[in-house]
Each structure stands twice: as structure tokens, then as C-alpha cells.
Amino acid sequence: MPKRTDIEHVMVIGSGPIVIGQACEFDYSGTQACRVLRAEGLRVTLVNSNPATIMTDPEFADATYIEPISVEFVEKVIARERPDALLATLGGQTALNTAVGLHEQGVLEKYNVELIGADIEAIQRGEDRQRFKDIVRSVGAEVPRSAVCRSMDEVRVAVKELGLPVVIRPSFTMGGLGSGMAHTPEQLERLAAVGLAESPVTEVLIEESVLGWKEFELELMRDRRDNVVVVCSIENIDPMGVHTGDSVTVAPAMTLTDREYQHMRDVGIAVLREVGVDTGGCNIQFAVHPETGRLVVIEMNPRVSRSSALASKATGFPIAKIAAKLAIGYTLDEITNDITGETPASFEPTLDYVVVKVPRFAFEKFPGADPTLTTTMKSVGEAMSIGRSFVEALGKALRSMETAQAGFWTGPDPGGESMRSVVDALRTPHDGRLYTVERALRLGAGVAEVSAASGIDPWFVDQVAALVELRAELIAAPVLDAPLLRRAKRAGLSDRQVAALRPELAGEDGVRTLRHRLGVRPVFKTVDTCAAEFAARTPYHYSAYETDPAAESEVATQRDRPKVLILGSGPNRIGQGIEFDYSCVHAAMALRAAGFETVMINCNPETVSTDYDTADRLYFEPLTFEDVLEVVHAERASGAGGPGVAGVIVQLGGQTPLGLARRLADAGVPVVGTPPEAIHLAEDRGAFGDVLTQAGLPAPRYGTATSFAGAKRIADEIGYPVLVRPSYVLGGRGMEIVYDEGSLASYIERATAVSPEHPVLVDRFLDDAVEIDVDALCDGTEVFLGGVMEHIEEAGIHSGDSSCALPPITLGRSDLEAIRRSTTGIAMGIGVRGLLNVQYALKDDVLYVLEANPRASRTVPFVSKATAVPLAKAAARIMLGATIADLRAEGLLPAQGDGADLPADAPVAVKEAVLPFHRFRTPEGHGLDSLLGPEMKSTGEVMGIDASFGKAFAKSQAAAYGSLPTTGAVFVSVANRDKRAMVFPVKRLADLGFQILATSGTAQVLRRNGIPCTVVRKHFEGDGNIVDLIRDGQVQMVINTPYGNHGPRLDGYEIRTAAVSRDIPCVTTIQGAAAAVHGIEALIHQDIGVEPLQALQAALRAGQPR
């Protein structure tokens, strides 16, 4: 069946901000969908509140609405655009839920918009756990026994029937939010209560536990003619009980015979047909009993999912792209497989390699959070790797994580372990459990024993056992000869791992030298969907070591165009996410257009950068020095006789590639852009201090101490409060604001092992300072200010967590001039070639420099969208020799002016961070404090853009948390130092008709200022206190600023966590409160509209600089 002719205009809904359980995989799928639909000549309207995405680039849709993904706002867009159809299966749970909402509120009907991909019925059949179970049974397959419960009483009844342990799972949540496993009645009470609260329909499923069974996933696709293919099978190494998003997973499934696999396939297909997803992708999860093979179906996602992105990257079969084509009427056999260029998409990919995915966690950012892995997803990112064997892929995946340990034996073993203790540790799922498996085996535990304790299939355990044996061989060998070294490499060991076993080789570099001398190098194979049955057109490569002398590499020669290698940013983590991928993708687009051959290196399966058609060539490889060097080698070889490798870009992928700059340059690799020496000037505290003195720019006074005595001396000298941070830490950065000597002492004890090698930095903390973020371009002679962002929260709250406005709303002309002067001084002083990000703190009219990052920053996409200037593209061009003048002439940059002098009527863009607190619980099941500080904690961000600050801020809040209240009660309790500043905003709220609740102290001040308010009891003052009120939903907004001293007062903590769990706005700064008031006023005036980015940017370009 050919393309449908009755659809001309499709609306695509994205997935909004990056949150745990819903990351950039949906940018990848949404971007593919937009590309495909437009290539098919359809008009595409896109709604997504996340500015850091590629899909929200104006060139990817005809009309791009960076607006909140809520029924209310999406309806406004529909009313304005009048699309024929809505495609909601590519924007994760967010898009799916929004589509359901639009349907329930009659919006789709009203504007006669057809839901394509999956219709409402199918969505409900797939998402409603009970209906889904009935469907599975109806096709003769099994599901765990269960009962749907809408109250605690129903829960207790159900459990009498099922018996503990049980799994509790809320309906209609994503990433396992609010779900858990109850082994005891106490846990049951607690988890079920949370579950009921988390479910938008207060409904939980109480389910028979199949804990410890093997877990599998299938990715399927179906077309209008009812053709179904299985794209990929995925096996979870961690058994049932650990969320697939938190499990180490392997593709294809490793431990199924054909009979069991085909049975799973038959069930999957039958379920898919019965649920009735008419076209597109879906993901089905299964559990298999390890002794009996009994198979039960766990769940289905009637949409493209995280696993679909993984499956696409793992197989080369572009699920999202094809889902989009199927949605507009094509059938699988009518779509050609891009990779072979001749065979159709109606086939099942077959792999001649093994893929391993390892999740990346961020527990160090959330002290107190329970790190046990459960049915609720907790990981913030993942890395994928491809190898010719499981162990090779595993080794690559582990060293892609950028955690302290980069694969087995690269870090010290935890002391004082016994074989017993390690085996016992295996019983509780935790981050890095495979490391524990390795230690257990090394300490003498048997494969069966380890498998029994961990529930990990013996086959996988035995693979690790093989590594333990190889380790012994490597240590024992009199000399490390070529055959043994080659076997080590074939087993996925890095030079660094080998070096750890052979001290005499003088480290990683020594091993590499030896390896190259012995001619032990990887070959590069191709991901081709068909195990080499057909020739591949797409250069999607991965490295592998072969022992067979006949082994061949498959990298095609290219001698015409100079090559540029772009290093990506690796697994998402807090502080380094999709924003950096955005910059890498832009570099690829800009440089390809400028006549370079672009080569992407990255290991994050969720991203657009690892889409095989983003760059000219893709290497799916870890971003370690060793792996990058081998790619450079391969690219030099394939370019030999031509212009060859013109440059390697390390500035756009965040800290990860930046950290490689020095070593790459030393190894003779042409690192372009800001040179390593210059990077050092910005990153070394002392050197940077000199740069600032040179340029005559003030910075907060600071000193470094190696003992409490030293720290105290500095603090006394520069005065409290001080900001302390270890100059060197593994994992979390351990930054804290310290208000007095006592807390300084306790910090020094807690934070790190302070020592001469590891001193602490003690900065003067600038209280009540306005923080300013600047992104700028520098070509060595000229500086272009991309954007100046004024933070809403004061300095002291990490730039990544505070909301900010662009253009700055309160800064005066003189401030902006100071910013321009300082930024220019820093850029020139450091010697930046490309992008620079500077953070300032403005206090008492003095502009202090907090830090400068000589690289693309988190805010580059936000700024590019808000100012209509593609900063990352420009930076990439500058790194390869273009000047700002050239780019102005070319039109890539505006002819005159820059981001610091936007037209007077420029719209205001507000960035708001999204925080994951509600996903974490203490081991006792309490919530975590949502207090913000100098440590970044947010996972993603949204953008609100409109004519005025108030409207833009209101949109940003609606997009991040759900709308600000327009009526009801506001609770106010602020620290003494904030009481004065609080009066005005609270008065405004009262005038707007809000009931004001306050604690006695605050109430007193308010009353004196003629603001009527009701006193409520503090948490510890007994029943009917504020925390109860919040929990009962009697409070619509909380304004609570913490007392300065570290360790928030219990009361504040209880209030904030209550607010977070109730999902009501909880403002923790006065500036935030003022902004909220603006937003609320805008909402009350009811005049908030929607506007496509294309129109906003056109206006900007037309407008004259003030």
C-alpha cells in the first residue's frame, strides 16, 4: 500500500525535558520522524518544550512550538495549525499521555485530528495493565497473577490472595515511577501508598513476583498490511526485579534455544496484533523461568521506547524512521533498508556481533538516596558498545561509563572483603554488580554459586570467569608476547587493564607502544543489519580484535575531502547530557556543508549523533584515549594519499573529550580549536587566576588548603560564608557552602580525604549575588557574545539548576558592557578558538568571574534558539579556520551586532531546570530534600519563550512542573535574611486573591506590612501542621527559603519533600518567588498564546539592534 493521500499535515509531539526514564532517545526518534515526514512532502508541526533537542531546531519542522506539552497548550497549537493527523508514538510516555488527554477532552474530535500510529483504543489496551493482561491471556499466553487496586484496603485483600513478595506498579507512569517490590507487610503499606499517589488515576497493580527470572525484551514493528517483524531481541543480564533501564542488557539474546525464542516471538506477535497497534514499533517484555522455561509477559509499550533506540543502534534498523513511514501508509516491503540500499525493510535484522548496554547512575549527587536497584528506574544515562564477542563488548561498555573504574582491575578492590561477603553482596542488585561478580570469582567462588546469589545466568557468569582465568594467565606469563596480547585484546581488555596486570610495562602508554610494535591493532567492522549477507552502503563501524590472520578491516578509502573527527559526549549524566550532543550534531551538519568529511565517535545509543546518517561516518566506540587513537589511525589510513585528517574536535562534547585534548595533541593528533595549553589556562585554578589578574578582572578571593587548620585560616581571612570544594574527587563534586567554622570542620571530615595531593579549594562565597552565564565565540581576533543569561536564583545555586532569562531582565547597559569587556579579556587571555562559557556573579556592582569553560556549554542550544544564531555551527567553522568576519559575511552569523545587543522588542526566553528528586527515596522510604545548591542535580531543562518575562516564566513552569496556581493558598516561610525581600511578592499574591499561610515568625512580618495571613503550625508542632495541609492538597504553592547553615532544618526539609511528592511548585529562593508572581499574573490575565520558533526567529533577524 502506498503513502496515504488524505494526510498533508502531521503534528508530532516530543517528550519534553530529559528526566530519568525518558531521555534523549526521544529526540533521536522525533528527529528521525520529522526528517522522514518532511522528505515525504508533508507539513510538520512539532511541539516540544525541550530546547536542547535537535528536533526543535527550526529546520526540522515547518512550525516548531517550544511550548509546554500539556493538553492546554497543545490545543492552542492545534487550533492555530489545524493538522490532519497527530503522531504521538515517538515522544515517549509524555506524548502518549498527552494524546490520551487530548482525546478525553474532545480536542482531537473538535478539530478533527486523526491519531496515527496507535489509536486511543490500542494505547489503552497496551497501557492499562489489567486490560493488557486479559489480552495476553486471550492469545493463550501467561502473565504473572495480579489484581488492580484503587485503595489500601483492596491492596491488603489482594496480597492475602497472592502472598508476599509482590510487585506494586502504578498505572500510567513511566520508568517504573512509584513502583517497587514489597517483601514485608511494612514495605507493602509504604510502597502501595506511594504507588497510589504516583498514579495519575490512583490505581496500582499488585502482582505476583517473578523475581529472579530471566528478563527479555522484543522490539517489533507492524504495518498496515499486518506484516510484523521482530527487529531485535534483548536479554537483561540482571534478572527480573531490576528495571530494564537499570539492567546491563545484551543484544541479541544469548541464552535461548530457537524453540524458546520462536515461542517468545509468536507470543509477541500475537499480543501486538491483539492490542492492535496498527502501525509502528512496540516493545514487549518477557520473563522466563530459568529452570522450567515458563514464559510470562510482563508489559508492552505501544510506542517507540528507550529500548527501540537501543535496538535501532544495535541493529542498524532505524525503527523511528520506519515507524513514521508506516504511520503515513507505507508497508514494510515498500521501504528500502538504507544500509544495504537494495533489500526491503520487511526482514529481521541478524547480528554477527554482540551489543552490550550499561546504565550510568548518579547516586553520588543525591546523598541519602537508596542505591539498591529495583523496579523503579534510577539511572540517568547509558552507554552501548559493540564487539565481536560478549566479553569484548562488555569491556568496551564498562570503559565507556566514565566512572572511577574503567573496566575490571582498573581501580583498587574495596578492602576487607572475603569470598563470603562478596557473594552475599551479590544478592542485592546494585550499580556495578558485574564488578562484584568478577571479585567473587577471583576470590574463588564458583560460577554456580555466583549465579545463584545474583540470579545472573551462568553463561554470563562463566564469561566473566573466563576473564578471571585470562587475568591469571596475563599475570603469570613470563613475557607478554603477540599471541597472548592479541587474545587479551580480543577479550575486550583495554591497554589500561593490561597495564594494571603488567606493571613492568610502565602503564597504558607502555602497553600501547608494545602493542603497536607487535602490530596488534583492531580491525573495523560494519553494522549492516544482515551479518554481511549483503554489501553495506552505510559506514557505521565498530572496532574488534581478531586472532585470525585473515581478518579484514572494512573502512572505505576516501581521498577527496579533508576529514574532521568529532568526539561526542558519552553516556548522559547529570551535568553532561543532550545539550552536548546537540553541539556535536550541529558541527557535523556545518562541516559537511563546508565540504569536510565528518566522522562521529560516540558511545551513547540514545543520541542523534549516533544515528548513522548524522555524520558521513560513524564509529560506535568508547571515548577513551586508546579507542579514539585507533579510530584516528583507521581514518588516517583510509584517507592516505588525500587531504587526510584535518582536525579532531574535542570542544563540543563536554568535559569528556576535552579531557583527552592534551594526550591527543601529544600523540600528534591535530586537535583543532582552543589548543590544550589554552584549555589548561582556563581549567587550572592558579593559571586562570593569572589570566584574570592580567585582564584586571576580579574573582572571589580563594585559597587552597590541605588540612582543616589551613582551611580555617583561609576562611577566617576571607570571611564566611565560604564555598568549599575538593580540587579533586571521584564521582560527585562535593561542593558546599559553609557558613561557620563548625560546618567547615565537619565538611573537611566528610567530603574527601584531604591530603597534599588532594587539597580543598576555599572560595569566598558571594551572598545575594546575581549569577550570569555567557556563551561566546572567539576566533583569536574578535569576540562574539552569543548570549547573556541572567539567573533567577542567586549565585550559589548551580547554573545548571537555576532558571535563567535571555535577554537579561534586570541588567543595565553598563553591566552588559562590563560583561562584554570581561568576556573579551578572558577569551583573548586564554586564547580561545571557538566556544567559551563564562559564569559571573554580580554583587554590589562588581562583576566577579566564577569560572570559564573553554568549550560548548549546556546553554548553547538554548541560546541558539533564543537568539536565532547557530553558535555550535559557527564554533565548528571557526575551529577549522573561518573567522567571525567570514561567518558574518556568509550569513551564518548576523551581519552586525550579537547576542548581547538584541532588538529591544526581542522575545524573552526563560530556561527552567527539571529535577529528579521525586524518583529517589531513602532506604527508609522517605523523600529526598529538594533543596538546591552549588552541586548540579537537574537532569534536563525546558524553555518558555514569549513577549514578556512573566509569560515566558509561566510557560517554563508549566513545561517543567505543571502550571503555576492562579487561586488557592500559598504557604510562606522564609529565613530571616529574606524576610524584607519577601514582603513585596507576597503582598502581590494576596492582592491577586491568594490565601496566605505562614509560620508565626514570617506571619508577624507580613501582618506588620498589612498582609492578611493565617498562621499554621510548624511540622513539629503536632497535627494539622503545614506538612499535613500540603499532603491533603490544601496548599497550591510553597515559598520556603532555607536558613543559611548547612543541613536544612527538618521542618523545611519535610515541607519541601511534601511539596515535591504533591507536585506543587516549591520556590526556595526569593528571586524565584518574584518570578513566580510575574508568571501567575500573566496566567491570571489569560492572554498567553503560542508562537512558532520560525516566526519568532524571523522577527529577531529582521529587528534592529538597540
Next chain:
Amino acid sequence: MSGNEQSNTAALVLEDGRVFRGESFGATGRTLGEVVFCTGMTGYQETLTDPSYHRQIVVATAPQIGNTGWNDEDDESDRIWVAGYVVRDPARMPSNWRSRRSLPEALVSQGVVGIAGVDTRTLTRHIRERGAMRAGVFSGPALADEASMVDQVRSGPQMLGADLAGEVSTGATYRVPAVGERRFRVAALDLGIKSNTPRMLAQRGVETHVLPVSASLDDLLGVEPDGVFLSNGPGDPATTDHAVTLTRSVLERRIPLFGICFGNQVLGRALGRGTYKLRYGHRGINIPVIDTATGRVAITAQNHGFALEGEPGERFGTPFGVATVSHYCPNDGCVEGVRALEVPAFGVQYHPEAAAGPHDAAALFDEFLGLMENHDA
């Protein structure tokens, strides 16, 4: 990590002089055959015991092989038929609740010579470009200098023109009873039949009499069959004149007939079509087939190095009236099925009995039953 102490090295030598080196796997010694690759990611036990692989050295493109060991249920015949087995990473230890022994144990006990540690991808690409060809695996005492190994390989038999059905067929007729009450009786000509075929017929109430390839028309009619089945099998279909003659007689008598794989080629020849050798064949369990009548796609298990001449959807005259090319593979347009329109006979080039492979095409057996039903009436 297949450990490779120098002692157990092995070599895979191709007719064109290309040599791949690895470690001995399974039995040691020498084996000759036609080297072909199979892209299935599951089902090595079924593949190794599929008679159609007789005289072939099979290369597994999936790198990790042997993970689920060897069980007592999944054999497709009473022995391993492949001439040799080429893999990259054999499991050190099998893991599956049905496993009874390891893959290497099964290979050794049946004297099947294999080689591990080969770069199977480079090998597969070579076969893809140069075509399936004669090859040999040499290990232990059989290892020699390349020149002599190449000579030995070149002295081996060609697949083109090889009549192998006789070597794999049953010696005596045997009967597979229907499950439950018997609805039909089928005479199956064993050209290399897989166990799952009678099994699937039995599940549908069919009693199957499996006859040797040498069976005469009288033997066949002696069964008083409601239908005749032509099985899959090894070798060059151009050599099976006896089976073709037999088939013609069946068609003349309008007895419902169903052929798969080799059997499809026999039917094709009976309908007057020629066969030819594909460069490297179709061997895998992910291969799309389009039914020209409905346009629907089935993902199929396939194993054929030869194919029938013809164009998708083509109608052609035969001594038994008009016939049509009913199925084709969209990858290369290769004929995947023929159907006689005026006598009750059809065949497919792929494997509805799967094992190993997807079950998308299982309904073809019901179609066969349909033919027998209408025939009764």
C-alpha cells in the same frame, strides 16, 4: 575466549586458495565439503541435524555458538549432517535447562570436524563475493602446508551435479501416526526430510508414511495417500530425475501434492521448469517472502543453494495446465514458490516447518490439508 594453545590449531582452506586459521573445535582431523554461511542467530542444533546441509561446511555468522548446549528434543534427524562447522566463539559452558551435553561433545561423539576462532565475518564477505565453493577444515594430524591442503580441497566433489538425496533418505518406509483422530494419510518422499514436518502434519491429524527416495509409484500409491509430500533435501535438483518422474505421475492422478525446498524444485521441474545454482544461496531464518496473491510478507527459514527459474507472479504453461510463480524473495527476486492452477499441487522454496526459524509460514500445512479436503469432496 577460545584458548589457542599452538597444539590445537586448525585451518579452513578454500578452493580459491584463501586460508583462515583458528583452533580445532569438535572432532579433529580433516573434512571436505562446500562452504556456506548461515545467518541464523538461534537454532544451531536444528541446523546441524538438517539433512539438507549434507556435504556442506557451515559457517555460523552469529559469533557466540553453543550457549544453550545440546538437548534431546531439538534434533531434526537422527544425526548431525553438516560436513564441518566453522564458528568464532564457542561457549565454554552451556546454559539452558534443557541442555544435556555441550555442543563440542555432540560434535566429537559424531566425529564432526570443526574450527573455532575464525574471523567468520571476513569469511562470509569472501563467500558473498566469490560464491559458495569447495573447502576443507584441517586440524591435528591432518594439518599440512597450504599448497597440499588446497590440492586436497580441489580434489573434493563439486556440489553442482551432486545427487545426494539417496545418501540422506531413509532406508525403509516408516509411519508417523496422527495426533488424535486421523483425518488424512500422506505419502512423504524423503529427500532429506526434517523431523518437524511429520510432526506438524501429525498435529493436524495427518498420518505420514515416509518413503525412501527410491520408492516406486506403486510403493507410493500402495499407501493410498490423500496427498503426497516432497521434502527438503541436499544436492543439485537437476539430478533427481526419478523423483521428478514420480511427481509427474502424481500430478496426472490429480493427487494433492505439496513440496518444500528441494521438493519445490522437484515440483518445478515436473512442471517443466529448470533450476540453477545461486552464487551463495539463501541460508538463514530472517528471509522475507512475498505471496504474490496477497502481497503479504512472511519471514521465513531458508536453506537453498539452488533455485527455480522464473519471475515473480509469472504464469506459465505446463503439461498439467497453467501454473504460476506464487512466491518470491524481495531481496533478490528469487522464486520462492510455484503453484499449479489446474491440478492440486503447490510448493515453496522455504521451510514452513521452520525448526530453526519463525513460524510465519506454518499455515501452508493447513493449505495442504485444504487441498486434500476439497479433493475428497
